Amino acid sequence: MEGHTYHFYNLEKQLQEKLWEVLKGEHPPVLDKEEIPLEVPPQPEFGDLSSPLPLKLAGTLRRPPLSIAEKMQEALQKDLPPLVKDITVTAPGYINFHLDYTALTRSFFDAVAVEKEKYGETKGGKGKKLVIEHTNINPNKAAHIGHLRNACLGDTLARMKRKQGYEVEVRNYIDDTGAAVADIVVGLYHLKRECPRDMPFDRFCWDLYAEVNRLYEEDPALKEKEREVLRQIEAGDNEVAHLAKEVAGKIVGHHLDIMWHMGVYYNLLTWESDILHLGFWEHAWEKLREGGSLVYEEEGPNAGCWVVQLGDLEEFQDLENPDKVLVRSNGTATYTAKDIAYQMWKFGILGQDFLYDRHGLQPNGTVLWTTAPYGNKMTRFGQADEVINVIDLRQKYLQDVLRLSLHKLGFEEEAAHSIHFAYEVVSLSAATARELGVEVEEGKKEIYAMSGRDGIGVKAGDMLARMTKKATGEVAARHPEMTPEEHRKLAQDIAIGAIRYYMIKYNMNSIIVFDFNEALSMQGNTGPYLQYAYARAANILGRVEPEVAEEVDLRDISIPDELVPLERELIRRMADFPTILSRAAQLLQPSLLAEYTYNLAATFMNFYEEVPVLTAHPHRMRFRVALLQAFRQTLGNALYTLGIPAMLRM
RNA sequence: GCGCCUGUAGCUCAGGGGAUAGAGCACUGGCCUCCGGAGCCAGGAGCGCAGGUUCGAUUCCUGCCAGGCGCACCA
Numbered sequence: 001m002e003g004h005t006y007h008f009y010n011l012e013k014q015l016q017e018k019l020w021e022v023l024k025g026e027h028p029p030v031l032d033k034e035e036i037p038l039e040v041p042p043q044p045e046f047g048d049l050s051s052p053l054p055l056k057l058a059g060t061l062r063r064p065p066l067s068i069a070e071k072m073q074e075a076l077q078k079d080l081p082p083l084v085k086d087i088t089v090t091a092p093g094y095i096n097f098h099l100d101y102t103a104l105t106r107s108f109f110d111a112v113a114v115e116k117e118k119y120g121e122t123k124g125g126k127g128k129k130l131v132i133e134h135t136n137i138n139p140n141k142a143a144h145i146g147h148l149r150n151a152c153l154g155d156t157l158a159r160m161k162r163k164q165g166y167e168v169e170v171r172n173y174i175d176d177t178g179a180a181v182a183d184i185v186v187g188l189y190h191l192k193r194e195c196p197r198d199m200p201f202d203r204f205c206w207d208l209y210a211e212v213n214r215l216y217e218e219d220p221a222l223k224e225k226e227r228e229v230l231r232q233i234e235a236g237d238n239e240v241a242h243l244a245k246e247v248a249g250k251i252v253g254h255h256l257d258i259m260w261h262m263g264v265y266y267n268l269l270t271w272e273s274d275i276l277h278l279g280f281w282e283h284a285w286e287k288l289r290e291g292g293s294l295v296y297e298e299e300g301p302n303a304g305c306w307v308v309q310l311g312d313l314e315e316f317q318d319l320e321n322p323d324k325v326l327v328r329s330n331g332t333a334t335y336t337a338k339d340i341a342y343q344m345w346k347f348g349i350l351g352q353d354f355l356y357d358r359h360g361l362q363p364n365g366t367v368l369w370t371t372a373p374y375g376n377k378m379t380r381f382g383q384a385d386e387v388i389n390v391i392d393l394r395q396k397y398l399q400d401v402l403r404l405s406l407h408k409l410g411f412e413e414e415a416a417h418s419i420h421f422a423y424e425v426v427s428l429s430a431a432t433a434r435e436l437g438v439e440v441e442e443g444k445k446e447i448y449a450m451s452g453r454d455g456i457g458v459k460a461g462d463m464l465a466r467m468t469k470k471a472t473g474e475v476a477a478r479h480p481e482m483t484p485e486e487h488r489k490l491a492q493d494i495a496i497g498a499i500r501y502y503m504i505k506y507n508m509n510s511i512i513v514f515d516f517n518e519a520l521s522m523q524g525n526t527g528p529y530l531q532y533a534y535a536r537a538a539n540i541l542g543r544v545e546p547e548v549a550e551e552v553d554l555r556d557i558s559i560p561d562e563l564v565p566l567e568r569e570l571i572r573r574m575a576d577f578p579t580i581l582s583r584a585a586q587l588l589q590p591s592l593l594a595e596y597t598y599n600l601a602a603t604f605m606n607f608y609e610e611v612p613v614l615t616a617h618p619h620r621m622r623f624r625v626a627l628l629q630a631f632r633q634t635l636g637n638a639l640y641t642l643g644i645p646a647m648l649r650m
Numbered sequence: 651g652c653g654c655c656u657g658u659a660g661c662u663c664a665g666g667g668g669a670u671a672g673a674g675c676a677c678u679g680g681c682c683u684c685c686g687g688a689g690c691c692a693g694g695a696g697c698g699c700a701g702g703u704u705c706g707a708u709u710c711c712u713g714c715c716a717g718g719c720g721c722a723c724c725a
Contacts, residue, residue: 042669052668059705092705094669138725178725230725305723328723335725396654397720424655425719447718474688494688506663509655511718517675518662522688524674525663532688540685595664598673609681609690650688 007082008107008575009122012038012049014081015097019053022075030060044565047088047096048572054093065093083107101568105559108575112630113554120577120637124586125166129383131346132158134390135172135259135266138180139248141209142202143255144457145503145514146392146426146450148262152503152643153423153590154390155264159641160585160593169381171268173342176248177276180209180452182229185244187212190225202254203459205247210455236277245273256368258460262496263643265362268381269370274354275342277373281333283352284341293409294326304329308405324401339402340409347414348383356381386417388588393422393509421588423508426450429515432458447513458514467495470520471528475650493645494528500643501527504590505598525598527644533601533608534639537632538648540613544625557626558619566607570627573600574634581641590642597638604631 007014016036023036041050054068061068069089076087076095085100112119134154137147158168175181187193187208195204216223232240252269259265275281288294294306302325311322326337344350355375359368369381391399399420407415433448434440438456440448450457471491479487502519506512522528541549563571576596584592613624639646 037668039668046669050669055668055705065705090669092669175725180725302723307723325723330723332723334723338725393655394719427718449718478686478688510663511656513662515662521675524688526674526688528688529674532686536686536689543685591664595673602673605689608685612685614685649686 008104008111009578011083012579015049015051015084018076018081019051019072019095022072023053023057025075026071027061030057041094041096046090046094047086048099050090050094050096052094054095058093066091069093069095101563101571102559102561104575105563105571108571109554109557109559109626109630112574112633116633117637117640119633120581120641121163121165122578122582123165124582125161125164128166128385129169130161130166130386130388131169131171131382131384132161132388132390133171133173133346134158135255135264136175136391137255138178138452139174139176139251139255140180140184141206141251141452142200143258143460144426144450144452145460145463146457147255148460148463148499149423149426149503149512150390150392151259151262151264152500153421153508155262155643156500156504156590156593156641157388157390157421157585157588159643160581160590163641164582164585169268169384170266171270172266173270173272174248174252175272176245177230177233177272179226179230181244181248182226182233183209183212184247185229185233185240186222186225188247189229189240189243190222191215200254200461201250203461205251206452206459207455209452213453233273234276236273258464260363261464261492262500263364263645265364265366266368267366268356269359269368270342270354271371272338274371274373275338278352278354280341280345280350280352281338283350284337284344285327285333287344287351288326288409291410295323297323308408310401310404310408313404313408324405326405336398336401336405339398340405343387343402343406343418344411344414346382346384346387347411347417349411349414353377353382384417386419387414388419388421390421390423392425394425396420396422419588421508424511426512426514428456428458429513429518431517432515435516447511458516463499463519464495466516467498467520468492471495471498471522474522479649490647490650493647494522494531494650497527497531497639497644498522499527501530501594504642505594507591508589528650530597530601530635530639530644531646531650533604534632534635534646535648535650536608537604537628537635541625541628541632542648543614548622548625552622552625552629554626554630557623560620560623564611566603566611567624567627570603570607570631573603574630577634577638581638593638593642597635597642600635600638604635 015038016033019036020033036051036053037056038049038051041047054065054072057068058065066089072095073087073089083100083104084097086098088096088098090096115121132154135147135151137143154170158170162168184205191212193208195201229240232238233244235241293308295309297303297305297307302323305325306327307323307325309323324336325334326340327333341350345352354371355373356369356378357372357375359370362368389399399422403415403418403420406418428436428448428450430440430446430448436456436458438448468491471494472487475487475490475494505525580596581593584590611624613621613628616624636646
């Protein structure tokens with residue numbers, strides 16, 4: 001991993017190194033460099049960073065921690081670490097590092113001035129190809145807020161990884177041959193339902209899907225129609241198959257519209273029908289049989305099937321039947337089998353490729369490609385070093401089967417680089433469920449699951465519309481001088497910011513209990529709060545005299561000897577950005593970046609209230625203008641990475 | 651039955667072997683003669699239960715209790 005040239009970026013690592021060297025000089029090493037504890041102290045008197053290392057050592061060294069701390073302090077002071085001005089010791093045994101803020105600020109300002117919109121980027125992923133697959137909505141009904149969580153997480157992840165230097169290929173997988181689409185076809189073709197002219201097709205299908213599933217319960221013969229439709233879709237080139245393709249195409253159009261609106265973009269659409277017709281599974285089948293890891297069962301519950309045996313793996317030991325059927329006794333392949341073939345293709349080990357076509361230009365100016373039955377050969381897709389599948393936690397077992405099957409079938413390397421990005425689902429609060437017409441028993445349950453089959457859920461489009469409407473009201477009240485068109489534009493950006501932030505601020509393994517009241521909030525820890533901080537900073541900068549603005553240069557602005565606490569805190573937070581961003585990207589935790597950005601904005605809000613900029617003494621004023629320039633850049637970069645629009649007024 | 655995840659303030663969530671456990675919402679009370687009140691300040695209240703490891707546990711381990719989700723020759 002290529003290092004960063006600015007000291008502050010690796011500050012913690014450098015301190016760990018120093019402490020380790022000092023430790024090593026005195027005793028045989030008792031712990032690894034990475035295990036040396038370092039924390040942000042609770043009070044400013046204890047410095048900017050401290051280490052309770054002496055406390056940890058006291059036991060093994062059989063010496064009082066305070067005397068260990070003093071000994072280490074002495075050694076460290078002989079050769080101070082970079083950016084450290086002073087080292088103190090406090091009871092019961094902490095070593096405190098006080099930073100040289102003049103040097104830190106200089107170094108940080110220089111980084112921002114040079115890197116501008118690239119400030120925060122690092123190079124850990126350089127030269128690596130990463131495939132991220134997300135969204136993957138069944139093309140048979142309107143998208144709901146659960147799909148929105150998937151897309152927002154996936155898109156933020158892609159943005160974070162690109163900032164680490166990865167070549168990221170984002171794709172959206174369309175299952176256009178499955179039962180979900182077949183159910184819509186049953187409704188249109190067999191039940192002769194028609195979409196009213198004034199109704200968007202995806203909304204019509206939302207209701208139709210629920211209706212058809214309700215009718216299956218009453219009428220088993222209709223369920224038989226579903227199987228018939230599935231057979232026809234699989235056979236291809238008939239009236240029903242064409243209808244299915246048309247349905248899927250129209251719905252995907254709606255899905256893409258809303259995702260683009262949210263600032264979510266893709267590189268490639270992959271269609272299940274193309275995988276089917278190109279015979280991906282048959283290719284995989286041949287390869288796997290050559291490998292000899294597929295087993296044909298002569299007897300037992302899986303008699304007549306080809307299976308992959310997972311029973312000797314730790315994860316599956318306690319399962320009743322740990323073997324996974326890939327080919328049924330009737331000779332057809334299971335879904336997992338097709339998934340294995342597709343995953344093999346992502347890594348470029350299938351020996352078979354799609355044909356491609358241009359799907360169209362996305363609003364951000366990039367081309368969206370699609371797999372196509374009569375397309376062209378292209379070499380740019382696939383061949384991943386690493387694959388991340390963004391799928392909710394309920395599919396953990398299946399994703400484990402996929403990964404471990406790859407492993408057992410001889411693709412250890414690929415299995416190790418197959419990552420299931422698992423996040424919890426979005427459910428509904430009792431209040432919101434009631435609002436949607438779900439029967440809610442008072443005080444019984446507080447969480448209600450969404451269900452496409454039952455037609456229960458908050459549609460992404462409805463959420464966006466309500467958010468935009470609310471934001472329009474707020475903007476209009478604040479800016480009567482603006483035109484309705486300007487109100488609408490600002491409100492859209494605010495709505496996007498609010499929704500995206502809401503979708504990623506939670507830890508991945510916490511269920512989002514969606515409640516309209518909370519989700520529509522624009523106060524406190526929300527997207528609009530972050531946008532407001534940006535607008536406020538921009539507002540001050542816009543009032544700076546032009547000749548002053550001209551003259552302030554981050555690279556040579558003079559830095560006051562004494563900084564007020566809020567100036568220091570703001571600088572510390574901003575200087576942390578590259579570290580936090582790369583940590584969030586590496587740990588696959590967008591919520592870490594969201595939390596950081598909120599804290600950055602909150603620190604600025606405090607600064608804004610207490611520290612005058614324009615009315616400060618000229619020398620100080622110039623420094624604070626520089627500080628705000630750096631802040632606007634840093635917050636702007638963070639917001640961009642989160643996909644949250646930043647605007648000058650709101 | 652087996653496996654995974656989760657129990658932190660009235661509510662929604664952060665955090666995580668170490669110095670008084672943090673935010674937001676809600677509630678109460680303050681703050682625009684001063685860069686935009688989508689803001690700021692102040693207040694109360696919290697680590698499910700029981701053991702264990704440790705100088706030190708809310709954090710790690712074990713058990714229990716409570717909740718959620720998985721465990722197809724479905725996709």
